[in-house]
Amino acid sequence: MALELFSDRAPEDVSIDDIAAAAGASRPLVYHYFPGKQALYEEALRRAGRELAGRFEETADGPLSERLFRVMGRYLDFVQSHAAGFTALLRGGSVAASPDADAVIDQVRRAAQEQILRHLGLPDPSPTLRRTVRAWIANAEISSLDWLADRSVPAETLQLHLVQELVAALAVAATRDPELAALLAEFFATERPDGPTARLVRDLTATLAT
Amino acid sequence: MALELFSDRAPEDVSIDDIAAAAGASRPLVYHYFPGKQALYEEALRRAGRELAGRFEETADGPLSERLFRVMGRYLDFVQSHAAGFTALLRGGSVAASPDADAVIDQVRRAAQEQILRHLGLPDPSPTLRRTVRAWIANAEISSLDWLADRSVPAETLQLHLVQELVAALAVAATRDPELAALLAEFFATERPDGPTARLVRDLTATLAT
Numbered sequence: 001m002a003l004e005l006f007s008d009r010a011p012e013d014v015s016i017d018d019i020a021a022a023a024g025a026s027r028p029l030v031y032h033y034f035p036g037k038q039a040l041y042e043e044a045l046r047r048a049g050r051e052l053a054g055r056f057e058e059t060a061d062g063p064l065s066e067r068l069f070r071v072m073g074r075y076l077d078f079v080q081s082h083a084a085g086f087t088a089l090l091r092g093g094s095v096a097a098s099p100d101a102d103a104v105i106d107q108v109r110r111a112a113q114e115q116i117l118r119h120l121g122l123p124d125p126s127p128t129l130r131r132t133v134r135a136w137i138a139n140a141e142i143s144s145l146d147w148l149a150d151r152s153v154p155a156e157t158l159q160l161h162l163v164q165e166l167v168a169a170l171a172v173a174a175t176r177d178p179e180l181a182a183l184l185a186e187f188f189a190t191e192r193p194d195g196p197t198a199r200l201v202r203d204l205t206a207t208l209a210t
Numbered sequence: 211m212a213l214e215l216f217s218d219r220a221p222e223d224v225s226i227d228d229i230a231a232a233a234g235a236s237r238p239l240v241y242h243y244f245p246g247k248q249a250l251y252e253e254a255l256r257r258a259g260r261e262l263a264g265r266f267e268e269t270a271d272g273p274l275s276e277r278l279f280r281v282m283g284r285y286l287d288f289v290q291s292h293a294a295g296f297t298a299l300l301r302g303g304s305v306a307a308s309p310d311a312d313a314v315i316d317q318v319r320r321a322a323q324e325q326i327l328r329h330l331g332l333p334d335p336s337p338t339l340r341r342t343v344r345a346w347i348a349n350a351e352i353s354s355l356d357w358l359a360d361r362s363v364p365a366e367t368l369q370l371h372l373v374q375e376l377v378a379a380l381a382v383a384a385t386r387d388p389e390l391a392a393l394l395a396e397f398f399a400t401e402r403p404d405g406p407t408a409r410l411v412r413d414l415t416a417t418l419a420t
Contacts, residue, residue, distance in 0.1 A: 142344055204381060206385075
């Protein structure tokens with residue numbers, strides 16, 4: 001697929017000739033369908049955005065942290081298989097940055113936020129809860145970028161840590177949001193002793209006790 | 211000061227005529243010194259960035275969470291007095307967005323990160339700790355933008371919450387970073403019973419016990 005070129009390389013390193021070659025099409029034909037590289041890039045971005053948003057979908061079965069753990073596994077697979085494109089897009093300063101590209105990124109962020117809020121199941125999430133989820137999505141982006149650059153831990157470790165960081169942020173938010181507190185109490189009751197939440201609580205207790 | 215126009219309005223709403231009027235200078239004179247509005251905007255941004263970075267400086271006295279609380283007070287004062295410019299810059303999609311503007315923003319983020327790491331006093335912060343601080347800086351940006359848009363809580367409340375969110379994130383990071391764990395134990399020993407950290411621990415205990 002021609003548009004996959006943008007996954008493997010930064011947009012400035014992809015030429016119309018590369019795209020034509022990958023698509024088995026002539027340069028004029030590529031130009032016939034797309035007014036230029038920027039339009040092709042934004043189309044690739046929209047497709048990648050839809051694919052990524054699809055990976056956030058998860059049935060509402062089992063403990064919350066384990067659902068989230070599965071979602072983050074699929075997210076990190078996506079990040080790995082689109083490493084160059086993901087980095088070029090989110091590192092900032094890309095020559096391909098544009099209001100349209102920003103709009104696609106924001107749509108994906110919103111889709112992720114809505115999926116998480118849906119799993120929490122509160123009909124009318126408080127501003128505190130919305131802010132907590134948005135900030136955690138930024139954390140996931142920043143952490144993935146760092147991780148792509150240094151791979152300092154295995155993917156599964158980052159996957160676990162991001163889940164635990166959301167659980168911790170939700171617990172802090174719950175101190176200011178009684179509705180969320182009641183909900184988390186229910187969710188925590190379903191967590192398994194070897195699940196991400198129980199492991200975090202054990203690790204925190206051990207760390208803070210020393 | 212002519213450049214303060216960019217604090218009160220989005221860059222697209224400031225004209226060279228406005229700048230000339232505010233500076234008591236002629237339009238040709240403004241053009242003589244600056245090649246255009248973008249250059250003036252970037253100069254305003256660099257000055258604002260230096261001022262903001264200065265507000266992160268804080269003597270290493272007293273409990274960590276109280277130092278941070280003072281810094282966040284100054285940060286939120288800055289955000290309030292540069293509301294329109296801050297929002298236009300960070301909301302994305304601004305017509306004034308440019309690689310140079312991004313570079314100034316990144317410099318301020320790095321200054322904030324270095325100040326926080328300096329207060330923690332670890333000579334060689336782990337990747338986990340750096341990532342935690344960077345993600346929290348993104349949280350502070352996102353939360354300030356939301357807050358400027360809705361002012362759903364008093365500034366002092368957001369100030370406290372951001373401090374507590376960093377303390378919580380550091381505690382989670384400490385479960386994966388023994389050096390940080392030892393350091394936090396020392397810091398927590400100096401926290402006052404009515405300080406941000408002690409209040410967070412009390413609130414979390416009460417919330418999770420219900």
